[in-house]
Amino acid sequence: MRGGEEVTFGTSGLDRAAALRGQPEVLAGLQAHGRVLPVWRGKPLFRAEGALGWVPADHKVLADAAPLVFLGLEEDGQASFAADLSNWEPESGSGAEQSFFDQSRQPHPALDASLAFEDLRNAMMRLSPRDAELAATARALVHWHRSHGFCAACGAASAVEQAGWQRKCPACGAHHFPRTDPVVIMLITKGNRVLLGRNAVWPEGMYSLLAGFVEPGETVEAAVRREVLEEAGVPVGPVRYLASQPWPFPASLMLGCHGEALDEAITVDPSELEDALWLDRQAVLQVFSGRHPVVRPPRKGAIAEFLLRNWLADRLD
Numbered sequence: 001m002r003g004g005e006e007v008t009f010g011t012s013g014l015d016r017a018a019a020l021r022g023q024p025e026v027l028a029g030l031q032a033h034g035r036v037l038p039v040w041r042g043k044p045l046f047r048a049e050g051a052l053g054w055v056p057a058d059h060k061v062l063a064d065a066a067p068l069v070f071l072g073l074e075e076d077g078q079a080s081f082a083a084d085l086s087n088w089e090p091e092s093g094s095g096a097e098q099s100f101f102d103q104s105r106q107p108h109p110a111l112d113a114s115l116a117f118e119d120l121r122n123a124m125m126r127l128s129p130r131d132a133e134l135a136a137t138a139r140a141l142v143h144w145h146r147s148h149g150f151c152a153a154c155g156a157a158s159a160v161e162q163a164g165w166q167r168k169c170p171a172c173g174a175h176h177f178p179r180t181d182p183v184v185i186m187l188i189t190k191g192n193r194v195l196l197g198r199n200a201v202w203p204e205g206m207y208s209l210l211a212g213f214v215e216p217g218e219t220v221e222a223a224v225r226r227e228v229l230e231e232a233g234v235p236v237g238p239v240r241y242l243a244s245q246p247w248p249f250p251a252s253l254m255l256g257c258h259g260e261a262l263d264e265a266i267t268v269d270p271s272e273l274e275d276a277l278w279l280d281r282q283a284v285l286q287v288f289s290g291r292h293p294v295v296r297p298p299r300k301g302a303i304a305e306f307l308l309r310n311w312l313a314d315r316l317d
C-alpha cells in the first residue's frame with residue numbers, strides 16, 4: 001500500500017553496512033568515534049525528552065556489557081552499536097518486562113540522572129524514523145543473543161561473530177543467524193465493517209485486528225485464512241498484502257494484510273479469543289476518538305492502529 005513504510009519501525013533507509021561486520025579492525029576504529037545504545041532487559045536507554053540515550057563506546061557503564069552489536073553507519077561516518085547491560089542488577093525494582101503499558105523508568109547509577117531504561121512500546125512514538133529503526137534492531141538482536149547462547153545443533157556454548165549478526169559454535173562449527181518470526185495481522189472486512197477480537201489477558205476494552213504466527217510450510221495468505229477461521233470461525237476469501245512492521249517484542253515481523261470475509265457469523269474459539277465483534281466505520285471512528293462504550297483506542301505505533309486508521313481514511317491502495 002502507498003505510505004506503508006510510514007508505519008512505526010518502518011524503514012528509515014539505515015545503511016547497515018553489512019560488509020563491515022566481518023572487519024573487526026575497521027569496526028574498532030569506528031567504535032572509537034561511534035555511539036552505543038545500552039539495552040537493559042529489553043529496555044533501551046532514553047533521555048528525559050524521549051530521544052535515545054546514546055553513550056560513547058568507552059563509557060564506564062559499558063564495562064560489564066556483552067560484546068557490542070554493530071547496527072549501521074550514518075552518512076557522516078558515525079557508527080551505531082548496541083550493548084546488552086541485562087546482567088546489571090538494580091538495587092530496587094525487579095526490572096521484569098511487563099507486557100502492557102509499562103510506564104516505569106529505570107535509572108542507572110553510572111549514568112546521568114536524566115537517562116533511564118524504558119519500554120520501547122511506551123516510547124516508540126517519540127522517536128525519529130532512524131532512531132526507531134535503530135532501537136528496534138538493537139532490541140531484537142540483544143534479545144536474540146540472550147536467548148540463543150547455546151548451539152541448537154549440539155548444545156555447546158556458542159560465540160558472537162560478525163559484529164553480532166551471527167553466532168558460531170566452537171564445538172561443531174554450526175552457524176546460527178538472528179531469528180525473525182513472521183506474524184500475519186489482518187484487517188478482515190465485510191462491506192462497511194471490520195473484524196476485531198480480544199485476548200482474555202489483555203487490558204479491559206483492548207481489541208485489535210486478529211493476528212497469528214505463520215506456520216512452517218504455509219503461505220501468508222493461507223495463514224490469514226487459517227487464523228481467522230480458527231479464532232473467529234469466519235471464512236475469508238481474497239487476501240492481499242498491505243504493509244509490514246518489525247515488532248521486536250521479541251522477534252516478530254508483522255505482515256499486515258487485508259482479507260475479505262465470506263460470512264459474518266462469528267464462532268469464537270475460547271482458547272484463542274475472549275471475544276470478537278464486527279464494527280462499522282462509524283463505530284471505529286468512535287473508538288479512535290475514545291468515545292466507544294466498549295472498545296478503547298488502539299495502541300498508537302502498532303500496525304493494527306496504522307491499518308485501521310488507513311482503512312477509515314480509505315487509503316489501503
Ligand SMILES: [Zn+2]
Binds near residue numbers: 151169171172
Ligand atoms: Zn554446536
